[in-house]
Amino acid sequence: xTVPTTVESTAARLRRSTHVRLLWMCAALVLVVALMIASxxxxxxxxxxxxxxxxxxxxxxGFDQAAVAKRIPRTLLAVCVGAAxxxxxxxxxGVTRNPxxxxxxxxxxxxxxxxxxxxxASFGLxxxxxxxxxxxxGAAITSVFxxxxxxxxxxxxxxxxxxxxxxxxxxxxxxxxxxxxxxxGDIADLARDWQIGGVGGVTMDSVELILxxxxxxxxxxxxxxxxxxxxxxxxxxxxxxxxxxxxTRALSAAGAVVLCGAATAVAGPIGFLGLVIPxxxxxxxxxxxxxxxxxxxxxxAGLLTASDSLGRIVAxxxxxxxxxxxxxxxxxLFIVIVRRQKVRSL
Amino acid sequence: xSPTPTRSLIPSTTAEAVAGLRRARTRRWASVVTVLSVLVIxxxxxxxxxxxxxxxxxxxxxxxxxxxxxxxxxxxxxLRLPRAVLAVLVGLCFGLGGVTFQTMxxxxxxxxxxxxxxxxxxxxxVFGIVTLGLGSTGVSVLAIVAGLGVALLIYALAFKNGxxxxxxxxxxxxxxxxxxxxxxxxxxxxxxWDLQEALRWLAGSLNGANWDAVIPVLIALxxxxxxxxxxxxxxxxxxxxxxxxxxxxxxxxxxxxxxxVTAVGLIAFATAAAGPVAFVAFLSGPIxxxxxxxxxxxxxxxxxxxxxxxxxxDLVGQFALGTRYxxxxxxxxxxxxxxxxxxxRINRSGGSL
Amino acid sequence: MTxxxxxxxxxxxxxxxxxxxISGLSLELPAGDxxxxxxxxxxxxxxxxxxxxxxxxxxxxxxxxxGRQVHSMPAKQLARTLGLxxxxxxxxxxxxxxxxxxxxxxxxxxAFSRWSAADDLAVAEALxxxxxxxxxDRSVDELSGGQRQRVWIAMALxxxxxxxxxxxxxxxxxxxxxxxxxDLLTELNARxxxxxxxxxxxxxxxxxxxxxLVMLAGGGIHAAGTPxxxxxxxxxxxxxxxxxxxxxxPVSGQPLMLPIGRHRTLC
Numbered sequence: 001x002t003v004p005t006t007v008e009s010t011a012a013r014l015r016r017s018t019h020v021r022l023l024w025m026c027a028a029l030v031l032v033v034a035l036m037i038a039s040x041x042x043x044x045x046x047x048x049x050x051x052x053x054x055x056x057x058x059x060x061x062g063f064d065q066a067a068v069a070k071r072i073p074r075t076l077l078a079v080c081v082g083a084a085x086x087x088x089x090x091x092x093x094g095v096t097r098n099p100x101x102x103x104x105x106x107x108x109x110x111x112x113x114x115x116x117x118x119x120x121a122s123f124g125l126x127x128x129x130x131x132x133x134x135x136x137x138g139a140a141i142t143s144v145f146x147x148x149x150x151x152x153x154x155x156x157x158x159x160x161x162x163x164x165x166x167x168x169x170x171x172x173x174x175x176x177x178x179x180x181x182x183x184x185g186d187i188a189d190l191a192r193d194w195q196i197g198g199v200g201g202v203t204m205d206s207v208e209l210i211l212x213x214x215x216x217x218x219x220x221x222x223x224x225x226x227x228x229x230x231x232x233x234x235x236x237x238x239x240x241x242x243x244x245x246x247x248t249r250a251l252s253a254a255g256a257v258v259l260c261g262a263a264t265a266v267a268g269p270i271g272f273l274g275l276v277i278p279x280x281x282x283x284x285x286x287x288x289x290x291x292x293x294x295x296x297x298x299x300x301a302g303l304l305t306a307s308d309s310l311g312r313i314v315a316x317x318x319x320x321x322x323x324x325x326x327x328x329x330x331x332x333l334f335i336v337i338v339r340r341q342k343v344r345s346l
Numbered sequence: 347x348s349p350t351p352t353r354s355l356i357p358s359t360t361a362e363a364v365a366g367l368r369r370a371r372t373r374r375w376a377s378v379v380t381v382l383s384v385l386v387i388x389x390x391x392x393x394x395x396x397x398x399x400x401x402x403x404x405x406x407x408x409x410x411x412x413x414x415x416x417x418x419x420x421x422x423x424x425l426r427l428p429r430a431v432l433a434v435l436v437g438l439c440f441g442l443g444g445v446t447f448q449t450m451x452x453x454x455x456x457x458x459x460x461x462x463x464x465x466x467x468x469x470x471x472v473f474g475i476v477t478l479g480l481g482s483t484g485v486s487v488l489a490i491v492a493g494l495g496v497a498l499l500i501y502a503l504a505f506k507n508g509x510x511x512x513x514x515x516x517x518x519x520x521x522x523x524x525x526x527x528x529x530x531x532x533x534x535x536x537x538x539w540d541l542q543e544a545l546r547w548l549a550g551s552l553n554g555a556n557w558d559a560v561i562p563v564l565i566a567l568x569x570x571x572x573x574x575x576x577x578x579x580x581x582x583x584x585x586x587x588x589x590x591x592x593x594x595x596x597x598x599x600x601x602x603x604x605x606x607v608t609a610v611g612l613i614a615f616a617t618a619a620a621g622p623v624a625f626v627a628f629l630s631g632p633i634x635x636x637x638x639x640x641x642x643x644x645x646x647x648x649x650x651x652x653x654x655x656x657x658x659x660d661l662v663g664q665f666a667l668g669t670r671y672x673x674x675x676x677x678x679x680x681x682x683x684x685x686x687x688x689x690x691r692i693n694r695s696g697g698s699l
Numbered sequence: 700m701t702x703x704x705x706x707x708x709x710x711x712x713x714x715x716x717x718x719x720x721i722s723g724l725s726l727e728l729p730a731g732d733x734x735x736x737x738x739x740x741x742x743x744x745x746x747x748x749x750x751x752x753x754x755x756x757x758x759x760x761x762x763x764x765x766g767r768q769v770h771s772m773p774a775k776q777l778a779r780t781l782g783l784x785x786x787x788x789x790x791x792x793x794x795x796x797x798x799x800x801x802x803x804x805x806x807x808x809x810a811f812s813r814w815s816a817a818d819d820l821a822v823a824e825a826l827x828x829x830x831x832x833x834x835x836d837r838s839v840d841e842l843s844g845g846q847r848q849r850v851w852i853a854m855a856l857x858x859x860x861x862x863x864x865x866x867x868x869x870x871x872x873x874x875x876x877x878x879x880x881x882d883l884l885t886e887l888n889a890r891x892x893x894x895x896x897x898x899x900x901x902x903x904x905x906x907x908x909x910x911x912l913v914m915l916a917g918g919g920i921h922a923a924g925t926p927x928x929x930x931x932x933x934x935x936x937x938x939x940x941x942x943x944x945x946x947x948x949p950v951s952g953q954p955l956m957l958p959i960g961r962h963r964t965l966c
Contacts, residue, residue, distance in 0.1 A: 171460055
């Protein structure tokens with residue numbers, strides 16, 4: 001039998017780790033606020049803190065304050081999209097029990113792209129409010145397809161099979177995109193602009209548009225977090241722990257798809273954020289999804305805001321699109337993750 | 347020296363049965379190669395005859411023989427012939443290169459177009475077109491150099507206690523995503539004219555094929571394909587797993603590096619000439635393996651299937667669909683249902699190629 | 700017919716990355732014997748076997764075959780004398796038994812040389828000896844675990860080497876197939892004097908079927924010799940940390956190890 005004192009000291013150790021997590025959470029929140037302020041100040045025209053505060057107070061006099069007024073929605077959108085992609089990546093990695101799951105790697109972005117391009121070409125869509133349902137639908141169909149494809153065969157969904165299924169599907173879908181866009185010179189520009197993505201040039205409308213989707217997706221994901229913890233032990237064991245495996249998987253996947261689809265609809269495909277953020281977060285606060293998901297949201301928001309600001313600085317006066325920047329940051333990290341994995345577990 | 351039981355113990359029937367099975371495999375392989383060759387020739391001739399103007403076979407034959415035929419000499423000799431020849435060569439290159447990767451990595455999805463081996467060539471070509479404003483020769487040279495460079499980079503990054511095939515695939519996918527981002531960036535900066543050019547090139551197209559584009563691919567094929575086919579035995583041994591292959595006397599790392607360089611060379615030259623014609627490298631190997639049955643080397647049949655695919659898809663893209671599509675769009679769309687089929691089949695048997 | 704190849708390791712240091720697995724191991728494998736390598740999990744049994752067959756380059760020390768360093772021999776030449784069956788070999792999808800066994804002929808063929816009658820004969824022999832001739836045109840995917848293992852052994856036999864290294868040839872097999880595979884290897888050894896070295900998990904089967912045992916622990920050899928010399932209560936206790944009794948196996952006369960746990964014992 002276990003000695004009571006050991007139980008108490010173990011409990012104390014568990015409480016301490018909760019304190020550490022809370023500390024990290026607060027630090028991340030502070031960092032995000034700082035990054036948001038920086039994002040509003042930085043640009044082709046740099047603004048000082050006083051003007052930022054004045055503009056936030058509602059006044060829009062002078063160039064500086066006008067610039068700030070344009071940057072506020074952009075910053076808010078970066079926060080929303082970053083948070084959505086971070087959570088979506090963490091959920092996808094949990095659902096698939098796969099360290100390489102990410103909307104970009106799994107081809108889900110390309111599916112959303114194809115749906116939006118079809119929307120532009122066939123239904124004359126021109127704005128995000130029209131794209132959003134197409135993007136979510138495309139993302140949903142593609143993720144179900146890729147997951148089904150990747151989990152076929154003897155060993156189920158290994159990281160390797162999922163990544164390959166995603167890459168192959170993305171390649172096939174790209175051909176369809178070409179087939180839609182090439183004969184239509186009139187929509188080539190619109191489709192290209194959307195595909196490259198980014199959060200520049202948006203208004204508060206876009207933010208308001210995706211907020212309900214993000215809130216819904218986020219709540220669904222948080223609701224499933226305990227279930228994801230059980231799933232992490234394998235389907236059989238999760239079922240043995242009394243978890244309804246199929247339902248948990250379906251609900252959390254739906255949450256991830258809504259988050260990723262909505263984010264993609266307004267900001268275009270942004271890769272690697274959903275891959276990198278959960279990995280970094282797991283290093284800091286561990287593998288408990290109840291902590292991991294909110295923390296991924298906060299750090300995802302921070303990374304995307306930072307990338308967007310950075311994109312405005314490095315190529316001044318032009319802007320480097322945030323999707324390109326995240327890929328350039330994320331791909332090397334992806335390779336590091338791959339190299340660290342043991343070959344057998346791939 | 348060999349642990350041979352005395353001869354009399356062996357029922358000669360087993361030896362005969364073994365020999366019989368092997369001969370049957372060889373016969374099937376030979377007939378598949380023959381049928382594929384005939385088909386390639388047939389579609390090749392058809393693509394010389396069909397077009398805006400139809401030329402009967404005897405006029406085509408006279409043009410090919412070098413005679414002057416009014417009208418036909420220009421259309422067939424200068425436009426259709428180089429285009430068809432390039433289609434065959436590019437198809438052979440993609441088919442050979444693709445099946446090599448699939449065999450080596452023991453996975454039909456691991457073809458060079460999917461795991462990013464050819465994305466280096468694409469990124470470089472777009473960079474050449476958009477930023478450097480290069481002409482077609484410059485773009486080709488750049489694409490070939492970058493294609494080889496990126497492939498070697500992927501190999502180097504995947505190398506850790508020996509280059510495991512799985513790591514190679516995943517690193518390739520990562521690099522390819524990064525290069526795709528770079529391509530997108532280039533495209534945002536492209537002027538309207540360059541954009542069309544770059545998009546068409548990225549889709550993979552035989553438009554504007556001429557003898558200048560054909561010659562480098564031909565040279566690459568003549569030099570590299572015998573080298574690759576010479577490795578086909580070692581390649582089929584590596585399918586048994588790295589440890590078994592080493593135990594059978596195949597230097598796995600060396601074979602792999604040699605085969606990668608050769609196959610990437612073929613693919614880079616073909617990509618430089620026609621762009622990354624989607625899915626030809628991916629489709630040819632599994633189709634060929636399906637035709638010949640498991641066992642014999644699928645290299646040569648896969649090359650022929652590749653040639654047949656590109657020729658047919660180009661013909662279809664030009665004349666069968668109303669709008670003129672570049673060949674890569676047609677092969678890409680052909681590839682999608684095949685992907686599904688392949689996956690359902692993998693599901694049944696759980697194996698590789 | 701016996702063969703007189705000598706295989707030995709001298710002061711072998713093996714490591715994966717930074718982790719040292721084997722340090723300073725020397726070992727001589729007598730020709731014509733069946734040697735079993737035993738030890739606790741992750742003690743370097745498979746690592747040692749890989750290094751003996753050139754798959755893993757030692758950080759220090761050398762493996763000597765007939766007076767020549769294994770790691771500097773041409774791969775194909777080595778593969779004609781020494782064969783290895785890894786723990787998890789991979790069969791390409793749809794490959795037939797005859798074709799798979801035929802792949803074992805690789806070290807005897809040149810790059811462009813044609814398949815010879817001798818190759819057919821070697822494959823047929825291997826199929827006959829392992830009792831898989833009836834399966835020749837079947838697809839390997841369709842076989843049961845026991846049949847599959849026999850086919851892989853047939854492939855290693857078609858290689859016609861005088862020394863055969865096997866990494867846990869009985870894993871994933873049920874008990875009658877384990878015995879069947881070990882019987883098959885014993886017959887091979889008796890009939891044609893093939894030197895057999897294998898990693899085995901089951902101490903009792905190892906003691907029964909091997910002429911010699913090598914027990915690894917702590918990166919080196921803990922004990923080596925006949926089963927009676929190696930499989931002692933003290934050795935098992937030291938290497939596996941397991942209280943035990945050794946009795947005489949009434950079937951084979953070799954030692955038989957009975958584990959003693961914390962519960963369910965008479966004393």
